[in-house]
Structure formats: C-alpha cells, structure tokens
Amino acid sequence: MKNFLKYREIWLLAGIVLLIGLISTRFPGFADPANLRQVFNDTSILMILALGQMVVILTRSIDLSMASNLCFTGMVVAMLNAAHPAIPIPVLIVIALLVGLLLGAINGFLVWRLNIPSIVVTLGTLTIYRGATFVVSGGAWVNADQMSPDFINFQRAAFLGLPVLSWIALFVIALFFLAMTRTQIGRSIYAIGVNPTASVYAGIDVGRTKFIVFCISGMIGGLAGYLWISRYVIASVEVANGYELNIIAACVIGGISIAGGIGSVGGAVLGALFLGIISNALPVINISPFWQMAISGSAIILAVVLNARGERRQGRIILRKAEAA
Amino acid sequence: MTDTPAPRHIPDRLDKPLSSAIFSWEALLVVIAILIFAVNSFASPYFLDPWSLSDLTFNFTEKGLIALAMALLIISGEIDLSVAAIVALASTMMGMAAQAGAGTPVLVAIGIAVGLGCGAFNGLLVTRLGLPSIVVTIGTMSLFRGIAFIILGDKAYKGYPETFAFFGQGYVWWVFSFELALFLFAALVYWFVLHRTSFGRRVFAIGNNPVACQFSGVRVDRIKFILFCLTGLMSGIASVLITSRLGSTRPSIAQGYELEAITMVVLGGVSILGGAGSILGVVLAAFIMGLVTFGLGLLNVPGIVMSIFIGLLLIIVIALPIVWRRLREGRFA
Numbered sequence: 001m002k003n004f005l006k007y008r009e010i011w012l013l014a015g016i017v018l019l020i021g022l023i024s025t026r027f028p029g030f031a032d033p034a035n036l037r038q039v040f041n042d043t044s045i046l047m048i049l050a051l052g053q054m055v056v057i058l059t060r061s062i063d064l065s066m067a068s069n070l071c072f073t074g075m076v077v078a079m080l081n082a083a084h085p086a087i088p089i090p091v092l093i094v095i096a097l098l099v100g101l102l103l104g105a106i107n108g109f110l111v112w113r114l115n116i117p118s119i120v121v122t123l124g125t126l127t128i129y130r131g132a133t134f135v136v137s138g139g140a141w142v143n144a145d146q147m148s149p150d151f152i153n154f155q156r157a158a159f160l161g162l163p164v165l166s167w168i169a170l171f172v173i174a175l176f177f178l179a180m181t182r183t184q185i186g187r188s189i190y191a192i193g194v195n196p197t198a199s200v201y202a203g204i205d206v207g208r209t210k211f212i213v214f215c216i217s218g219m220i221g222g223l224a225g226y227l228w229i230s231r232y233v234i235a236s237v238e239v240a241n242g243y244e245l246n247i248i249a250a251c252v253i254g255g256i257s258i259a260g261g262i263g264s265v266g267g268a269v270l271g272a273l274f275l276g277i278i279s280n281a282l283p284v285i286n287i288s289p290f291w292q293m294a295i296s297g298s299a300i301i302l303a304v305v306l307n308a309r310g311e312r313r314q315g316r317i318i319l320r321k322a323e324a325a
Numbered sequence: 326m327t328d329t330p331a332p333r334h335i336p337d338r339l340d341k342p343l344s345s346a347i348f349s350w351e352a353l354l355v356v357i358a359i360l361i362f363a364v365n366s367f368a369s370p371y372f373l374d375p376w377s378l379s380d381l382t383f384n385f386t387e388k389g390l391i392a393l394a395m396a397l398l399i400i401s402g403e404i405d406l407s408v409a410a411i412v413a414l415a416s417t418m419m420g421m422a423a424q425a426g427a428g429t430p431v432l433v434a435i436g437i438a439v440g441l442g443c444g445a446f447n448g449l450l451v452t453r454l455g456l457p458s459i460v461v462t463i464g465t466m467s468l469f470r471g472i473a474f475i476i477l478g479d480k481a482y483k484g485y486p487e488t489f490a491f492f493g494q495g496y497v498w499w500v501f502s503f504e505l506a507l508f509l510f511a512a513l514v515y516w517f518v519l520h521r522t523s524f525g526r527r528v529f530a531i532g533n534n535p536v537a538c539q540f541s542g543v544r545v546d547r548i549k550f551i552l553f554c555l556t557g558l559m560s561g562i563a564s565v566l567i568t569s570r571l572g573s574t575r576p577s578i579a580q581g582y583e584l585e586a587i588t589m590v591v592l593g594g595v596s597i598l599g600g601a602g603s604i605l606g607v608v609l610a611a612f613i614m615g616l617v618t619f620g621l622g623l624l625n626v627p628g629i630v631m632s633i634f635i636g637l638l639l640i641i642v643i644a645l646p647i648v649w650r651r652l653r654e655g656r657f658a
Contacts, residue, residue: 258459294474297464
C-alpha cells in the first residue's frame with residue numbers, strides 16, 4: 001500500500017476525482033459519464049501534445065515551438081484541403097505528420113549537430129514557424145466553408161461510442177506507454193534525463209536520441225495541427241498562440257520534472273485532463289472564464305511545490321546541514 | 326631583483342584563441358548593427374531622419390529595460406518567464422488606482438511596487454522552496470496575468486492623468502525621449518553592477534557553480550532573491566512606460582514580451598546555461614532588434630514576418646560562432 005501511494009499519479013488522480021466531486025456539488029451533471037466523455041474528447045488534443053512535450057522534457061530539453069508547429073501544419077493541411085478537396089483524410093494526416101516531422105527535425109538538427117540549447121533553438125523556431133504560417137497563407141484565413149465536409153467530420157464520427165478524436169488520443173497514449181516502458185528508445189530517453197554522462201558510457205547516443213525526441217514532438221505537433229484545425233474549423237496565423245505554455249503546464253502538473261528523467265505517460269495525460277476539467281467546468285458552475293488563467297497558474301505552482309518534495313538531490317541536503325551547523 | 330607579478334585580471338569568460346577583441350561577441354553584434362543600419366538607410370529614404378531614429382528607440386526601450394535585469398538573472402542560471410505578466414498586472418493596478426483618482430506620483434509608485442512585489446514572490450518560491458525557476462515562472466505568468474484578466478475581463482482602463490503621459494511620450498531633450506534616456510541610464514547602472522562590483526562577480530560565480538559558491542560563503546539564495554526582485558522592479562518600471570505610452574490598459578498588454586526580452590538577452594551573448602555574458606552585448610542586441618523591426622516596418626513588412634527575421638537572427642547569430650569554430654577545426658559533421 002505504501003509503495004502504491006508513492007506514485008504521484010495516484011495523488012494526481014485523487015486530486016482530479018476530488019475536483020470532479022467539488023464541481024458536482026455545484027453542477028450535479030458534471031460527473032455524468034456522458035459529460036466526462038465530452039471532457040475527455042475536449043482534452044484529447046492537449047493530451048497528445050503533452051505526451052510529445054513529455055519525451056522532450058525527459059531528456060532535459062524543451063520544445064517551445066510545438067504550438068507554432070501546430071499552427072503551421074494546420075494551415076498547410078487546411079490550404080491543401082481547400083485547394084484539393086479530393087485528397088482523402090488519411091493522406092492529409094500523413095502529410096500533417098510529415099510536415100510536423102520536418103519542423104521537429106529542424107529543431108532536433110540544431111540541438112544535435114550544433115549543440116545549441118533547446119530553449120534557444122525553439123524560442124527562435126517558435127517565431128519562425130508562426131511567421132512562416134503567415135507567409136504560406138498570405139495572412140488569409142481558411143474558413144469552415146472552404147474545408148471539405150470529410151475534413152471537418154472525420155474526427156467527429158462516432159466509433160464504438162466514442163468520437164474518432166478520442167480514439168486517436170487513446171491510440172497515441174497506448175503507443176507512448178508501450179514506447180516509454182517497453183522499447184530501447186523509451187528507456188534511453190529516461191536514461192539521458194537521469195544522467196547524460198552515464199548514458200554515453202552505457203552506449204547511448206545522446207545527441208541522436210535528442211534528435212529523435214524532437215522529431216517525435218514535431219510529428220505530434222503536426223498531428224495536433226490537423227486535429228485542432230478540423231475541430232475549431234478555422235485556420236489562421238493566430239491559432240494556438242501562446243499554447244506552448246499550456247502544454248508545458250500540463251506536463252508540470254502531471255509531475256514531469258523539468259530537470260529531466262522523471263515523469264510518466266499517465267502523469268502527462270492526467271495533467272492535461274486536470275487543465276481540461278477546469279476549463280470545461282468554469283462555464284457550467286458560473287465562474288467567469290477570465291478566472292481560468294489564474295486558476296491554472298495556481299495549479300502549476302501548487303503542483304511544482306508538491307512534486308519538488310520528492311526530487312531533492314543529496315547534495316542539497318548536505319548543504320542544508322552545513323548551513324545549520 | 327624579482328618581478329612582482331601584476332595583479333591578475335580575471336576575465337568574465339575563459340580566454341579562447343578566437344575570442345580576441347576582434348572576434349568578440351560584441352564586435353560581431355556591432356558589425357551586424359552597422360550592416361542593418363546601412364541596409365535600412367539604402368532601403369528607405371525616411372530612415373536617416375532624427376525623428377525616425379528617435380521613433381525607432383520606442384521599439385526596444387521597454388523590453389530592453391526588462392532584458393537588462395533578465396540578463397543578470399540568466400547569468401546566475403535562473404530565468405523569469407513571468408515578466409510580461411508582471412507588466413500586465415502592474416498596469417492593471419495602476420489603472421484601478423487611476424480610476425480611483427490617484428495622481429501621477431502615486432500611479433508610478435504603485436506600478437513599481439507591484440512589479441517589485443511580484444518579483445519578490447517569484448524569488449521566494451525559487452529560493453525558499455528550492456523550485457526550478459522556469460516552472461515557477463510559467464505558473465506565476467498565468468497567475469499574474471490571470472489576476473489582471475479577473476479584474477479587467479474584456480474591458481480596458483483609460484483616463485490616466487495628463488502628466489502621466491510624460492513617461493512614455495515625453496522628450497528629455499530634442500529627439501531624446503524619456504524612455505531612451507532611462508534605458509541608457511539603467512544600462513549604465515547595470516553595467517556598473519555586473520562588471521564593476523563584487524555583487525556582479527558573485528552573479529557570474531553563481532552561474533558557473535552554485536554549489537562551490539555556497540561553500541565559498543556566497544549567499545546564493547539571497548543574491549538570486551535580489552535578482553528576481555530586480556527583474557520584477559524593471560518589469561514594474563517598463564509597465565509604467567508602456568501604460569503611459571499607450572494611455573490605456575488591457576489584460577493582454579505586453580503579450581509575448583517575455584520571449585522578446587529573453588531573445589535580446591541571448592542575442593546579446595549571455596549564455597542561456599548561465600555564467601557568461603555582458604551588459605554591452607544586451608544593449609547592442611536591443612538596438613539590433615529595434616533596427617530590424619523598425620527598418621522592416623518602414624518597408625511595410627508585416628510584424629509577423631519581422632518575427633521570422635528576429636527568430637532567424639537569434640539562431641544564426643548563436644550558430645555562426647559554433648559553425649565557424651568547427652570549420653576551423655575541420656571537424657564539421
């Protein structure tokens with residue numbers, strides 16, 4: 001039992017159940033399975049993005065360009081769809097993955113080959129990719145009436161009681177879970193985060209692995225680009241502006257350590273769900289949506305205070321003793 | 326007869342064969358600034374006008390003030406992503422006070438005090454609780470701007486006193502605006518603090534090895550706390566300037582300034598990993614960013630396309646010395 005309680009995912013899950021309970025006292029219908037399915041579906045894109053960000057953060061890096069990648073890729077597929085409505089949706093999804101992969105590979109290449117810190121690289125590409133969106137679109141929007149019905153309805157189609165969007169999220173979660181716990185690359189990602197030097201001696205190519213995680217986060221950004229545009233049926237330069245910090249917030253609330261090496265697929269998913277529940281609950285319990293930002297900010301600070309307690313390094317404790325003496 | 330060795334000058338950075346005066350980062354920035362300046366003057370006939378050049382400075386003075394303090398913070402190995410949110414919160418508080426009929430001195434005091442308070446809050450979380458600053462300030466960034474949104478919603482504060490407009494719109498002498506004068510003065514102060522005081526040496530030392538500093542008797546946490554307070558203070562001052570210049574407050578004010586301020590700092594040659602950098606570099610980077618955005622603006626390039634240039638500039642300027650070094654060593658992969 002004690003071992004069981006050590007997992008911070010359990011505490012986060014308990015927090016989420018408590019949150020749903022609290023909301024239900026104000027709005028009884030919230031805990032309804034149908035409503036919870038709706039919340040899950042609403043949060044699907046954030047969950048997928050948080051998983052992509054997680055693998056990057058685990059290697060002690062960060063990808064600030066995910067939301068810009070989402071915006072660019074979303075614009076590209078929306079314009080393709082508007083110009084050639086005959087292209088089937090699966091092909092468009094593959095194109096979105098490839099465009100995202102390319103953008104991620106650019107980040108990864110700069111981090112791997114030129115050794116530039118990832119925060120600098122992605123700070124640069126954050127503005128470049130969003131600017132590039134303006135260049136390809138000429139500043140124009142792609143509206144709902146320019147998109148084909150398939151493009152819009154693909155993710156809304158019900159399959160075994162859940163929309164396709166939810167199934168995509170579940171599939172990505174399962175894929176990441178298997179990759180992080182059962183494959184060599186997954187274990188390498190954790191190893192690099194815990195101790196890059198030891199990883200080199202263990203035969204892991206640190207640079208190449210970092211390149212791969214940026215490719216993964218890029219592909220996720222691309223996939224989320226299609227999903228976002230077809231969900232909100234508008235493609236513009238402003239899409240997901242500033243959303244990169246929401247993605248990181250979901251990871252932080254999910255207990256993924258910004259110092260690398262600590263975090264799990266379950267944590268990232270729950271962290272995203274926590275934010276999703278808050279944004280879904282505020283309107284139904286009559287709290288102005290303007291409160292959302294402050295609440296998620298407080299949640300991040302609280303989460304990081306709670307998570308940090310388990311992560312103290314040995315060196316710090318020695319210092320504290322030295323200070324006290 | 327014995328030679329007494331001259332007192333050794335300990336450089337901010339370790340000497341590398343390449344980083345002689347000619348190849349220093351600051352020299353590279355000066356060359357880039359001159360290039361952009363020349364291109365701008367050829368590209369637009371309106372560029373070389375004193376008033377044009379004066380307008381140009383408004384593009385970077387406010388962010389530059391924040392970048393000065395941010396540079397010290399990044400050199401010490403921390404970061405503050407909440408600066409733009411502090412600007413928004415301080416501006417909102419000033420707006421509230423102005424609605425209640427507060428005069429200009431009170432407004433300025435409120436703006437600066439709110440900035441200082443927010444910075445102290447960040448500093449307490451980072452130093453007292455030992456939390457990573459990047460995560461703390463992502464949280465406080467949402468919190469501070471969130472409070473501004475709660476107070477203001479989709480409304481805006483207007484109706485600041487007339488004398489309040491001086492800070493963002495006034496001129497000290499001829500074409501020299503108050504903002505520019507304040508920025509240059511602050512740059513001088515920060516240059517002195519970072520490069521000429523023991524406090525500045527400690528900031529560098531902490532960035533290079535905080536644990537060794539702790540054992541050497543440097544109060545690491547206290548200095549980091551002061552740096553967070555300074556960053557908050559500068560954000561408060563920037564908030565006074567922006568609010569005064571725009572004459573109104575919306576909760577979305579100064580959106581994205583944090584990334585622009587950090588871009589200035591990094592472009593200025595401050596190592597994002599901490600431990601190296603100079604104020605001169607940051608000031609030059611601020612000028613370069615102002616030149617690029619203003620020059621492209623004169624050519625009717627939309628703001629979003631300018632951001633591509635800023636992003637490219639950031640990556641290329643960082644990558645250039647690395648590629649150059651590898652080419653010389655002949656091991657570019």
